[in-house]
Amino acid sequence: MVTRRRFLQGMAAATAVGQLGSLSAMAAGVKxxxxxxATGGGTAPAGILQxxxxxxxxxxxxxxxxxxxxxxxxxxxxxxxxxxxxxxxxxxxxxxxxxxxxxxxxxxxxxxxxxxxxxxxxxxxxxxxxxxxxxxxxxxxxxxxxxxxxxxxxxxxxxxxxxxxxxxxxxxxxxxxxxxxxxxxxxxxxxxxxxxxxxxxxxxxxxxxxxxxxxxxxxxxxxxxxxxxxxxxxxxxxxxxxxxxxxxxxxxxxxxxxxxxxxxxxxxxxxxxxxxxxxxxxxxxxxxxxxxxxxxxxxxxxxxxxxxxxxxxxxxxxxxxxxxxxxxxxxxxxxxxxxxxxxxxxxxxxSKIQVDSDSDKIKRTFYSSLYHTMLAPTVFSDSDGRYRGMDKAVHTLPEGRHNYSTYSLWDTYRAAHPLYTLYQPDRVPDLVDGIVRLAVESPSGAPVWPLQGIETVCMIGYHSAVVVAEAQAKGFTGIDYQKGWPVFRRRAMQDDYFGLTYYRAKGYIPSDKEGEAVSKTLEYAYDDWAVASMAEHLGHADEAKALRARSQNYRNVFDKDTQFMRPKGDDGQWLQPFDPIAIGHSDKWRDFTESNAWQATFLNQHDVYNYMDLFGGVQGFEAKLDGLFNADSTIPDNAPPDIAGMVGQCAFGNEPCHHMPYLYAYTGSHHKTAARVRQMLETMYLPEPDGLPGNEDCGQMSAWYVMSAMGLYAVDPVSTNYVFGSPILERAQVQVGGGKVLTVETKGNGHGKPYIQSVTWNGQPWTKSWISHKDLNAGGTLVFTMGEQPNEAFGKAPEDRPPSFGAQAKA
The missing domain is CATH 2.70.98.10 (Beta-galactosidase; Chain A, domain 5)
Incomplete structure (x- = not known):
């Protein structure tokens, strides 16, 4: 059994692997x-299902x-x-x-x-x-x-x-x-x-x-x-x-x-x-x-x-x-x-993603993960096209379309939806236009966590905006972006919704006025970035400019003295006492959502280079990031149980930390991204009942593995770029739509060889530590050469680092 203790310690990958679910011990050939x-016979799934x-x-x-x-x-x-x-x-x-x-x-x-x-x-x-x-x-x-x-x-x-x-x-x-x-x-x-x-x-x-x-x-x-x-x-x-x-x-x-x-x-x-x-x-x-x-x-x-x-x-x-x-x-x-x-x-x-690996364990982990990414969202419309909307009325879809439910958006915007844009492109218009439809029909506005025609209002932010903005930025059609715009604009600009009034007035949410205020401030900032992208694509330049500026509100809960995101009071003063592993400044208040100050300090997904300036520059930011992964893994007694999978203070078993190993690519130290990503791939996932580092969360936990096993991750989905990590597969072929195929290959790969030595794209040298969705969606061959020792030159030049806030790294 994979013990929770091993997850919490983030130790080396396990070697024992069971046969659970693969049914390989059963008689072969029964399709x-x-x-x-009466004889107790079983089944043996053929092909990829095994x-x-x-x-x-x-x-x-x-x-x-x-x-x-x-x-x-x-x-x-x-x-x-x-x-x-x-x-x-x-x-x-x-x-x-x-x-x-x-x-x-x-x-x-x-x-x-x-x-x-x-x-x-x-x-x-x-x-x-x-x-x-x-x-x-x-x-x-x-x-x-x-x-x-x-x-x-x-x-x-x-x-x-x-x-x-x-x-x-x-x-x-x-x-x-x-x-x-x-x-x-x-x-x-x-x-x-x-x-x-x-x-x-x-x-x-x-x-x-x-x-x-x-x-x-x-x-x-x-x-x-x-x-x-x-x-x-x-x-x-x-x-x-x-x-x-x-x-x-x-x-x-x-x-x-x-x-x-x-x-x-x-x-x-x-x-x-x-x-x-x-x-x-x-x-x-x-x-x-x-x-x-x-x-x-x-x-x-x-x-x-x-x-x-x-x-x-x-x-x-x-x-x-x-x-x-x-x-x-x-x-x-x-x-x-x-x-x-x-x-x-x-x-x-x-079979839309065909992979090769010398490790049976890796193949079973990969396909078990890919399977989980297709258990949600779920269809919620009848065979005749009727469905019950968020307004509780019955509507009818155009022929050939589906309505969906079970959108765990606080989780899935990070990796599951970017993954769908790669290997489920034909389904994306229904998934995303469905979100627009939910937004228009819902009395509460922009969807947060809709389930069978009901808004649960679970989790913070309104990350449906991210999923819509990502699809729009990637050029998906069949989605009524114009119809959804007034709803998302209203949420960003007008709605009195869980601290947004404070956020607009003060530039942050006071932690003595609203629960989970630090996390809400940071996640509203990212939603501003997403809605700004929507506005830009629809020709609303003034709103786009204002929202981009407001997306830098993360600055208002950053304490330069401690170099942590931390709770601030209504009077503008930092609230005491402060402990970076605590989830609240007192027993009465919870200042962070399923996280603490360590994790919240690295929630910035969209404006990484300007954020580095608050740490004194690239070296200061990288040192703080080192501190995250090397800190003691202590968890407060009152922490929620889904703060798990601890590597230092990076709680990988919970979604806010999923992009954090990839942030080293922005400092030019991609080899540290590679080392941490490979550690997560090898220690946090196994094809066993207790084989996940935390809640599966409607496919997000597994989508991280699928994307990262192929060497790709969308730190900022709205940017439409993927940061390289440490691909663990020998080969993956992804059907990206329209008959096109993306092939990802590795050379010299294996356990103990996590570091990218070089990359080629369609046979040509590729020095960047990232690649765009537009490139991958066109089909082609991406080849990683791996090694035991870091190639610290790979991705180090400012021009080779991933763009952020629409700009390259500063020289």
Missing amino acids: HGLESP YVDVFVGTGGHGHTYPGATRPFGMVQLSPDTYNAQWDGSSGYHQGDGSIMGFSHTHLSGTGAADMLDFLVMPSMGAVLLQPGDRDYDGVNYVSRFDAKKPGGEKAPKGYKTGVKGYRSHYTGEQAHPGYYRVKLTKHDILAELTATLRAGIHRYTFSKAGDSHILLDLAHGYSDSPKENCRVTDGEIRVVGNDTLVGGRRVWQWASGRVIYFAMKLSRPASSVTLYADDKALPAGTADAKGNNLKAALHLDKANSEPLLVKVGISGVDIEGAMRNLDSEIPAWDFDGVRAAAEAEWTQEL
Whole structure:
């Protein structure tokens, strides 16, 4: 198991690698279908899928789920092992020993929780209505996992604590992209799951004779306490014939007040259906129930030994939309056909980046990471183009377009969205025009963290502006930038939004007036930079000039005496006491967002050269950057748990630090960037359940690895440039759209050889430590020659350093 202690210390890469998720220990050559469930057979994904470990991040604090979905899919059909406590944010955690059931929506790697809609659980005997505690066996409807290997070998003692590889080696739980299976031991039921874009299909094989049923739980969801249901109102279940249920609910969780509907069909008729309200059975024959705590039991013919199939479609619009999604996407009872299509789609999408490496571990880490970048954002529109907007009204899209949800923008603007502009260019117009549409429809304006038609207002800043500005600067069409401009201008210039009034009036946000004020000041400065870029492209020169100037407001929370960003009071005085590792100047106040003064001091992404002047020049800035990585890794007792992955005071397990290793390129010391990036690549990521340094955060944690493994990172996405790091792959071929291919190669690479000696671009010498998106998007070949010793001359000349604030480094 990858221990959290090793992450915190940032030590050398681990050498032990499990087989989890790759299923390489299974019989080779099985592409579709299963061996007989009775013999405990498994699946072996072919081709590129064998390198994806869907269990990465399901341990530790990764908060991922292992179930079946499609790329950017609206349905995430996955097991729920627990629905309370922070590490249950995705509904699943590697350390749990039982399964509550299988629900149809999940969040990938978030630090906040919601979803887990429409839990389905196969069972036998009397209907039990409570899931029970995750470690309590034999009373309620939870079930243990199969604790035996297919060949019959028993798991070692302690298997369920998350030890490396035990999930695939020693249990009946197996999965790969688009498919999941598990043996539920309580009643000896084999459960299999696969999905389309908007629907899921279950296959349950009952090995024992006797009364059986399918339980549908509409009260299930994420809850603050394991003894409470999630907060649901307006629930409805309606029985249609003897094989169909439809309904919906409103959920008051993180995305408070979101609505979601379902349509569920069985492959054979139920002998009877019992509806429950507040855990009391309604009279026999009741076909409709409304309330806040609804469940249904569909009783099955005990004489039938054929597997039962269950199809479920979902919709954010209405029941009819859920039924239409179901019927259009899974018209037949063909589980293996749906699974084969899911595997084919994942193969196609993952193959957009083809990589070579002598290390199986690196290939599995890379493709597991690439897989995670396609679990969000998620489609949130029906097959007929209807969707529920941020204004709660139902809208219809133009033909061929999709509406998206699950935008973790505070995280994903940094690497995930820049990555999409490279390998998902055809999807970018829908993703970004969707953000514009959300902005126009939302009563709260510029999107921050929208989830299923609800603005969660989670995290600080309004980094939807960055994603829109980046796409605009990179020349993407099919996005109505003009339509979005008034919304983003209003946020920057007028909205009274979480300290922006102070920010505009004083040039900073007082830390005795507004929480997390230092971080908010710095992130609003970067949003100013993004909105200035929008203004420039749309011909609003005066606003662009004013916003560019205001984007230097970071100066107003920088203390030249201590050389730290630090909290300042309303009276303009620095607040005391000050400790650079503290998250607040007192127990009452939190001055930084998931960070402290050390990390906040390097949040500047867009104006690095002018910022260096505040440290006395390049050497002073570089010395301070050295101090960040070499400082003691102490974390305050009151720090949030997602401050992790410590290398000195660089908390790499949290997104604000992701660009910081690349800042050495701006000082001309690219070899230090290379050393730190390679350290992160080798020590922070492994293809194991606890293989991430922090929350996955809807693809951002993994996108950093994907980009950095190819030697590229967008420190300032709006600039449209990528800074070189330390590529760890031998070769990567990226389909950049229009039939063009970007090839990245390394020569002389390997462990202990992190330093760039030289670079060529399309066969010509390239002395810069960066390259533009325009160059890469045209296709071509980028070759890095690597070595054991630093080439301190590479990228050292001012003209070879990355531009910042639209200018080159000062001579």
